[in-house]
Amino acid sequence: MAQLSVEEVGRYGRQLILPEWGRRGQESVKGNSVLIVGVGGLGCPCALYLAAAGIGRLGLLDYDRVELSNLHRQVLHCENRVGVAKSESGRDAVKGLNSHISVTTHTVLLDSSNALSILSQYDIIVDATDNVATRYLLNDGCVLLGKPLVSGSALRFEGQLTVYGWRGGPCYRCLFPSPPPPASVTNCSEGGVLGVVPGVIGSLQALEALKIASGMEPLYSQQLLLFDALGGGFRTIRLRPRQPQCAVCGENPSITALIDYELFCGSRADDKDKRVDIL
Amino acid sequence: MAQLSVEEVGRYGRQLILPEWGRRGQESVKGNSVLIVGVGGLGCPCALYLAAAGIGRLGLLDYDRVELSNLHRQVLHCENRVGVAKSESGRDAVKGLNSHISVTTHTVLLDSSNALSILSQYDIIVDATDNVATRYLLNDGCVLLGKPLVSGSALRFEGQLTVYGWRGGPCYRCLFPSPPPPASVTNCSEGGVLGVVPGVIGSLQALEALKIASGMEPLYSQQLLLFDALGGGFRTIRLRPRQPQCAVCGENPSITALIDYELFCGSRADDKDKRVDIL
Amino acid sequence: MSELRIHLEFSGGAELLVGKTKHHDIALPHQPHPWSLRQLIAWIRDNLLKERAELFVTGESVRPGILVLVNSTDWELLGQLDYTLQPNDHVIFISTLHGG
Amino acid sequence: MSELRIHLEFSGGAELLVGKTKHHDIALPHQPHPWSLRQLIAWIRDNLLKERAELFVTGESVRPGILVLVNSTDWELLGQLDYTLQPNDHVIFISTLHGG
Numbered sequence: 001m002a003q004l005s006v007e008e009v010g011r012y013g014r015q016l017i018l019p020e021w022g023r024r025g026q027e028s029v030k031g032n033s034v035l036i037v038g039v040g041g042l043g044c045p046c047a048l049y050l051a052a053a054g055i056g057r058l059g060l061l062d063y064d065r066v067e068l069s070n071l072h073r074q075v076l077h078c079e080n081r082v083g084v085a086k087s088e089s090g091r092d093a094v095k096g097l098n099s100h101i102s103v104t105t106h107t108v109l110l111d112s113s114n115a116l117s118i119l120s121q122y123d124i125i126v127d128a129t130d131n132v133a134t135r136y137l138l139n140d141g142c143v144l145l146g147k148p149l150v151s152g153s154a155l156r157f158e159g160q161l162t163v164y165g166w167r168g169g170p171c172y173r174c175l176f177p178s179p180p181p182p183a184s185v186t187n188c189s190e191g192g193v194l195g196v197v198p199g200v201i202g203s204l205q206a207l208e209a210l211k212i213a214s215g216m217e218p219l220y221s222q223q224l225l226l227f228d229a230l231g232g233g234f235r236t237i238r239l240r241p242r243q244p245q246c247a248v249c250g251e252n253p254s255i256t257a258l259i260d261y262e263l264f265c266g267s268r269a270d271d272k273d274k275r276v277d278i279l
Numbered sequence: 280m281a282q283l284s285v286e287e288v289g290r291y292g293r294q295l296i297l298p299e300w301g302r303r304g305q306e307s308v309k310g311n312s313v314l315i316v317g318v319g320g321l322g323c324p325c326a327l328y329l330a331a332a333g334i335g336r337l338g339l340l341d342y343d344r345v346e347l348s349n350l351h352r353q354v355l356h357c358e359n360r361v362g363v364a365k366s367e368s369g370r371d372a373v374k375g376l377n378s379h380i381s382v383t384t385h386t387v388l389l390d391s392s393n394a395l396s397i398l399s400q401y402d403i404i405v406d407a408t409d410n411v412a413t414r415y416l417l418n419d420g421c422v423l424l425g426k427p428l429v430s431g432s433a434l435r436f437e438g439q440l441t442v443y444g445w446r447g448g449p450c451y452r453c454l455f456p457s458p459p460p461p462a463s464v465t466n467c468s469e470g471g472v473l474g475v476v477p478g479v480i481g482s483l484q485a486l487e488a489l490k491i492a493s494g495m496e497p498l499y500s501q502q503l504l505l506f507d508a509l510g511g512g513f514r515t516i517r518l519r520p521r522q523p524q525c526a527v528c529g530e531n532p533s534i535t536a537l538i539d540y541e542l543f544c545g546s547r548a549d550d551k552d553k554r555v556d557i558l
Numbered sequence: 559m560s561e562l563r564i565h566l567e568f569s570g571g572a573e574l575l576v577g578k579t580k581h582h583d584i585a586l587p588h589q590p591h592p593w594s595l596r597q598l599i600a601w602i603r604d605n606l607l608k609e610r611a612e613l614f615v616t617g618e619s620v621r622p623g624i625l626v627l628v629n630s631t632d633w634e635l636l637g638q639l640d641y642t643l644q645p646n647d648h649v650i651f652i653s654t655l656h657g658g
Numbered sequence: 659m660s661e662l663r664i665h666l667e668f669s670g671g672a673e674l675l676v677g678k679t680k681h682h683d684i685a686l687p688h689q690p691h692p693w694s695l696r697q698l699i700a701w702i703r704d705n706l707l708k709e710r711a712e713l714f715v716t717g718e719s720v721r722p723g724i725l726v727l728v729n730s731t732d733w734e735l736l737g738q739l740d741y742t743l744q745p746n747d748h749v750i751f752i753s754t755l756h757g758g
């Protein structure tokens with residue numbers, strides 16, 4: 001179990017005195033590692049709160065560079081770091097908040113050739129990505145490696161969150177065996193998003209990862225959190241458990257290795273910010 | 280109506296294309312001002328997302344200095360700024376994210392002698408404080424000045440949020456005409472708090488302030504949001520409306536000027552971090 | 559012989575297919591057999607959809623990526639297409655989000 | 659003649675007064691008159707409280723700073739102390755938080 005230094009005891013004092021967390025929980029969190037895939041609207045608040053809480057090792061994966069149009073929601077970045085790789089910008093921010101944590105940057109596009117080797121370096125994976133293909137890739141990779149996947153998403157005024165692959169709960173394919181028609185998929189560049197919405201979801205993703213890392217149960221395994229900032233507020237949905245016929249996590253999986261996800265989904269695995277034309 | 284520059288149109292593009300927000304909403308937000316009272320666990324994420332979204336003017340009020348034990352939750356601050364006034368540390372962080380917004384620091388202890396003159400400079404007030412006396416002070420000040428109060432709180436693994444003084448909704452005294460016995464009140468230094476919990480509540484406070492600033496309805500006026508990160512998740516409670524017999528916002532208010540709140544509550548209006556002794 | 563009143567909700571972008579309206583109180587006409595979710599989906603396709611049907615249905619079910627919930631529960635737990643609607647049921651068609 | 663089963667919940671720190679247990683399924687004994695919230699509070703004081711009573715009650719009501727909710731609704735909207743408990747009601751006693 002990872003030991004806490006005197007300075008860390010001072011830093012995490014407000015958490016150490018929580019009976020349900022305590023020294024044991026803090027050391028457990030220090031001994032855990034989380035990979036955040038996507039250092040954008042969801043990934044930024046997630047990284048911030050994981051670093052603040054004292055996660056032992058944080059992986060930040062993103063192949064993109066900071067752009068001005070990111071800053072309304074991607075709050076780890078800043079004006080000075082426009083043009084910098086998001087993974088590195090994120091690392092600078094979290095190290096400034098908490099120099100005790102170890103940060104590894106992965107400035108790559110995640111795909112079937114590198115995913116298993118990267119994911120296997122971490123205990124918990126956070127899906128903070130922005131496209132369908134990568135979501136299926138992450139799901140399959142996590143199932144194959146036996147790692148929990150804290151999945152969040154946001155668009156317009158809405159957010160969704162659930163934990164896949166945890167203790168009898170479903171995986172992404174259990175819910176969505178087939179990918180959506182490309183014409184039905186909207187990303188934040190096309191549909192827009194109010195910045196604070198991924199702020200809320202990303203913070204909750206950090207909470208879920210911390211619950212798991214500290215030995216507690218996540219809130220949203222086999223539950224789907226729906227958030228509607230326009231009027232509906234928060235709702236929690238009871239989900240199906242792991243499905244015996246699931247192609248990757250079921251009794252007789254047909255998927256035993258990563259596939260070509262762009263082909264599977266009929267869409268690209270990136271979300272390059274497009275020029276936005278305002279009428 | 281505040282005009283947007285070309286650079287701002289680029290920065291806020293993902294919000295401008297939202298039909299319910301659009302140029303009109305963005306300009307309305309630019310023309311609004313929010314005072315965040317308390318640049319701590321709640322105030323930090325709130326300031327971050329208000330700045331990111333383009334609030335016109337932000338006030339940051341806090342008399343305290345950054346301490347190491349703050350950094351597990353007060354994510355606007357950083358190791359380099361331990362010892363700096365929280366109001367100034369907060370200003371540095373938000374100006375780095377968004378240099379367009381105007382930031383005013385108030386490095387004072389809010390009390391009956393200065394509250395009305397400070398509050399009157401802003402359109403919307405965010406209660407991100409940590410003690411009972413200041414909460415009653417803010418409430419009464421907002422009622423007397425006719426300003427909405429976005430109130431959040433957090434302790435241990437729980438958070439609460441509501442908007443007071445908005446269109447027929449209650450004020451704090453409508454719910455709590457009398458202050459709690461001092462022995463029943465616990466602050467974060469004594470009870471502890473998991474850092475990401477005020478992270479979620481503070482982000483939602485930013486959302487509520489943005490809803491009001493952009494001309495939309497807040498989610499939690501006459502509603503109380505309860506958040507239990509240990510297991511209960513989110514719940515929304517229907518609250519009473521403005522109470523005709525309320526001492527400050529009712530039909531015949533007996534409170535028509537600010538009072539001595541420390542006397543009223545029988546407790547101090549600060550929450551100086553006490554030394555935490557870990558067994 | 560009365561109609562079956564239920565509440566429909568479309569979310570996650572699915573509302574764009576039904577006139578950008580999230581909430582619909584509907585009264586399904588009386589019929590000899592109980593209304594199933596299978597029949598409700600066909601009814602929505604024929605009576606509510608303003609946009610391209612293939613963005614809502616595939617065959618007799620919803621298209622991939624739409625999750626159907628009844629009273630805050632995944633329809634998979636309730637019999638999926640065979641679930642029998644009850645008066646005042648709250649049925650949500652939510653498109654799963656992929657953005658971040 | 660049967661008992662009245664309800665679910666109690668204590669939150670926001672109030673759970674510390676009842677053995678640090680948030681949830682309690684209780685069966686109130688049968689009595690000729692209906693159970694009111696006023697009577698429930700007295701019953702809790704006499705049967706559940708492990709700590710100093712003044713941190714829960716003041717007179718016949720809850721002490722200032724505790725909000726009482728019945729089925730996700732502020733008791734003020736339901737008649738406050740006079741509200742008559744129904745079977746399976748979910749009553750929450752939540753201490754308002756002041757920290758940040």
Ligand SMILES: [Zn+2]
Nearest residue numbers: 171174246249
């Ligand atoms: Zn599966």
Ligand SMILES: [Zn+2]
Nearest residue numbers: 450453525528
């Ligand atoms: Zn009032």
